[in-house]
Amino acid sequence: MNSPSVAVNRTYPFPKVVTTIEKPESHGSDSCRFSLSDLCDFLGISMPSSRKNSEFYFQHLQFKSGQKVFTTGQDFSSIYIVHSGFLKTSSISSSGGEQILCFPMKGDIMGVDGIHSKNYKSEVTALSDCNLISLPLKTLILLAREHSELEELMYRMISSELIREQEMIGIMGSQNAESRVAFFLVQLSDRFQLMGYSAKSFILRMSREEIGSYLGLSMETVSRSFSQFDRIGAINVRSRHVSINSKEVLEQLFKFPESKIGSTTKSRMLAK
Amino acid sequence: MNSPSVAVNRTYPFPKVVTTIEKPESHGSDSCRFSLSDLCDFLGISMPSSRKNSEFYFQHLQFKSGQKVFTTGQDFSSIYIVHSGFLKTSSISSSGGEQILCFPMKGDIMGVDGIHSKNYKSEVTALSDCNLISLPLKTLILLAREHSELEELMYRMISSELIREQEMIGIMGSQNAESRVAFFLVQLSDRFQLMGYSAKSFILRMSREEIGSYLGLSMETVSRSFSQFDRIGAINVRSRHVSINSKEVLEQLFKFPESKIGSTTKSRMLAK
DNA sequence: CGAGAGGTTGAATAAAGTCAACAAACGTGG
DNA sequence: CCACGTTTGTTGACTTTATTCAACCTCTCG
Numbered sequence: 001m002n003s004p005s006v007a008v009n010r011t012y013p014f015p016k017v018v019t020t021i022e023k024p025e026s027h028g029s030d031s032c033r034f035s036l037s038d039l040c041d042f043l044g045i046s047m048p049s050s051r052k053n054s055e056f057y058f059q060h061l062q063f064k065s066g067q068k069v070f071t072t073g074q075d076f077s078s079i080y081i082v083h084s085g086f087l088k089t090s091s092i093s094s095s096g097g098e099q100i101l102c103f104p105m106k107g108d109i110m111g112v113d114g115i116h117s118k119n120y121k122s123e124v125t126a127l128s129d130c131n132l133i134s135l136p137l138k139t140l141i142l143l144a145r146e147h148s149e150l151e152e153l154m155y156r157m158i159s160s161e162l163i164r165e166q167e168m169i170g171i172m173g174s175q176n177a178e179s180r181v182a183f184f185l186v187q188l189s190d191r192f193q194l195m196g197y198s199a200k201s202f203i204l205r206m207s208r209e210e211i212g213s214y215l216g217l218s219m220e221t222v223s224r225s226f227s228q229f230d231r232i233g234a235i236n237v238r239s240r241h242v243s244i245n246s247k248e249v250l251e252q253l254f255k256f257p258e259s260k261i262g263s264t265t266k267s268r269m270l271a272k
Numbered sequence: 273m274n275s276p277s278v279a280v281n282r283t284y285p286f287p288k289v290v291t292t293i294e295k296p297e298s299h300g301s302d303s304c305r306f307s308l309s310d311l312c313d314f315l316g317i318s319m320p321s322s323r324k325n326s327e328f329y330f331q332h333l334q335f336k337s338g339q340k341v342f343t344t345g346q347d348f349s350s351i352y353i354v355h356s357g358f359l360k361t362s363s364i365s366s367s368g369g370e371q372i373l374c375f376p377m378k379g380d381i382m383g384v385d386g387i388h389s390k391n392y393k394s395e396v397t398a399l400s401d402c403n404l405i406s407l408p409l410k411t412l413i414l415l416a417r418e419h420s421e422l423e424e425l426m427y428r429m430i431s432s433e434l435i436r437e438q439e440m441i442g443i444m445g446s447q448n449a450e451s452r453v454a455f456f457l458v459q460l461s462d463r464f465q466l467m468g469y470s471a472k473s474f475i476l477r478m479s480r481e482e483i484g485s486y487l488g489l490s491m492e493t494v495s496r497s498f499s500q501f502d503r504i505g506a507i508n509v510r511s512r513h514v515s516i517n518s519k520e521v522l523e524q525l526f527k528f529p530e531s532k533i534g535s536t537t538k539s540r541m542l543a544k
Numbered sequence: 545c546g547a548g549a550g551g552t553t554g555a556a557t558a559a560a561g562t563c564a565a566c567a568a569a570c571g572t573g574g
Numbered sequence: 575c576c577a578c579g580t581t582t583g584t585t586g587a588c589t590t591t592a593t594t595c596a597a598c599c600t601c602t603c604g
Contacts, residue, residue, distance in 0.1 A: 093442050094527040095527060095528065099445050099446055101438055113434050114431070115428055115431035116431035116435055121435050121438065122438065141423065141427075145417050156387055158384075159385060159388035162384055162433060162437065163385050163388055165434065166373055166385060166393065168437075168441050169440050169441060170365050170371040172444035173371050173485065174369055174485075176591075176592090177591075177592065207549095207551085208550075208551060209537055209550085209551095213445065213446075214445075215445075216444055217592075219537055219550090220552080220553085220593075221593075223552055226552095227552070227553080239550080239600080239601065264491060264492060264584095448560090449560065479581095480584095489561090490561055491583080492561075492583090493560060495583060495584055495585085496560095511569065511582080512569095512582095536551085536594085536596090540550090
């Protein structure tokens with residue numbers, strides 16, 4: 001609970017931001033400590049009655065754009081919650097390629113895959129300056145025992161991650177390129193709305209290549225889909241600036257198609 | 273804790289097995305009740321010290337091939353552990369198609385996606401006669417509080433599910449058809465070995481179509497890949513009977529390829 | 545203002561999906 | 575136990591889709 005963001009930064013230096021690493025003391029001390037009451041507040045749950053007056057602190061870490069929060073194989077101890085900012089989580093495939101798994105933002109949980117074998121299976125990189133809350137699993141479990149609301153929320157957040165991944169598998173398994181890109185835009189728009197930002201107009205924090213990896217497509221295909229959506233008037237894209245003119249059209253594009261069914265299968269379905 | 277498998281069966285009848293549903297009492301009572309000590313034994317953990325002499329039972333449910341364990345949208349209360357048998361979990365996509373998510377077998381956990389909003393997001397169907405242990409979440413949480421080994425195992429099992437799904441996303445996002453099919457075979461072989469069955473020769477419990485859905489491929493493509501592997505001598509396939517001649521070759525097929533990188537990306541990687 | 549990273553677009557290619565026809569396996573009842 | 579209908583799996587020919595490659599554009603930021 002001492003020397004806040006330094007420890008993390010030092011372990012996984014990132015070229016671009018080396019110069020900014022050595023002055024974490026510039027954060028006010030209250031920007032590095034996050035009380036239990038702050039946490040409960042942030043998560044929208046009540047304070048545990050048993051700790052109403054306890055001074056209990058979590059680490060509140062700051063990351064610059066480009067820095068890694070943790071990397072594949074690193075020893076696990078904490079899960080992280082995004083307080084602000086945008087990130088990407090990725091895993092390295094057997095043949096060395098990067099696979100983007102998700103783009104965490106405010107309220108998202110990260111690092112759960114580290115629980116299983118006590119080392120992270122994925123890595124997380126900040127796509128913008130970020131504030132994260134570090135929740136050591138041991139602490140969390142102890143707190144959960146005396147605060148069932150927190151306990152339930154933990155399980156629900158993890159379950160929700162699982163559902164998100166299931167949805168992703170479904171999309172990758174059955175949707176064509178345009179439909180995937182439409183899904184991405186709708187998902188992002190919904191997310192921004194939930195965070196209180198504009199659902200109609202936003203800036204992409206990730207590159208076309210990262211979007212492609214996330215969706216299982218090549219960068220060129222993502223770019224072409226964007227251009228196509230722009231052409232039909234559903235959106236306006238100008239490099240990373242996106243505005244959505246018709247979410248309905250995007251939703252149609254997302255829900256309608258469905259390739260890869262196999263025609264034998266299809267005709268047999270109709271046969272009944 | 274009464275009328276064991278009936279309750280589940282009655283709620284989700286499956287045409288094919290209707291005749292076998294009405295006699296669940298034929299199971300001996302000890303085949304329907306599964307003590308805490310049995311559970312700990314099965315999971316490979318010690319008994320909680322606080323309950324060394326407690327008579328505590330879980331439901332031990334039997335399902336016939338084809339029956340559904342739970343369906344999408346159904347109220348959540350329990351997670352399930354596979355004691356024996358083979359199953360499939362699937363979700364229905366927005367356009368009505370079935371997406372297979374995994375093929376649970378001995379030791380696997382099912383239903384975690386139900387925690388988030390108190391109703392299951394996927395559905396589970398038995399592919400063979402099965403024995404499942406029903407673990408009501410409430411009970412499990414209470415037990416976990418007084419038995420940290422169980423608590424840790426719970427978290428680890430869920431985390432492991434998340435990792436499995438991440439791997440699946442990686443494969444769907446970046447591997448070609450043959451490589452996916454090779455992965456499927458290797459995974460299955462490993463799994464059988466772990467359960468003490470032959471890793472070299474086994475019977476597929478699922479159809480080509482189900483494999484295709486699982487891997488994001490059409491049935492025809494799966495069939496062609498099988499034939500191809502047979503042709504090069506890596507395996508022998510005869511309908512659902514598979515024997516593996518060279519796991520090494522399959523592993524190569526799985527690890528090597530990697531399409532969908534995008535050539536622009538590729539040349540830029542080399543440029544550095 | 546210039547270099548380099550990031551993004552777009554067209555043309556060619558490869559990969560997987562589609563359609564169709566057939567074959568093998570299964571199981572049900574005569 | 576065999577015959578027949580149904581379901582499941584295989585294979586070839588063709589089409590569609592997305593990737594690949596290459597050239598060019600455009601932002602950004604140092």
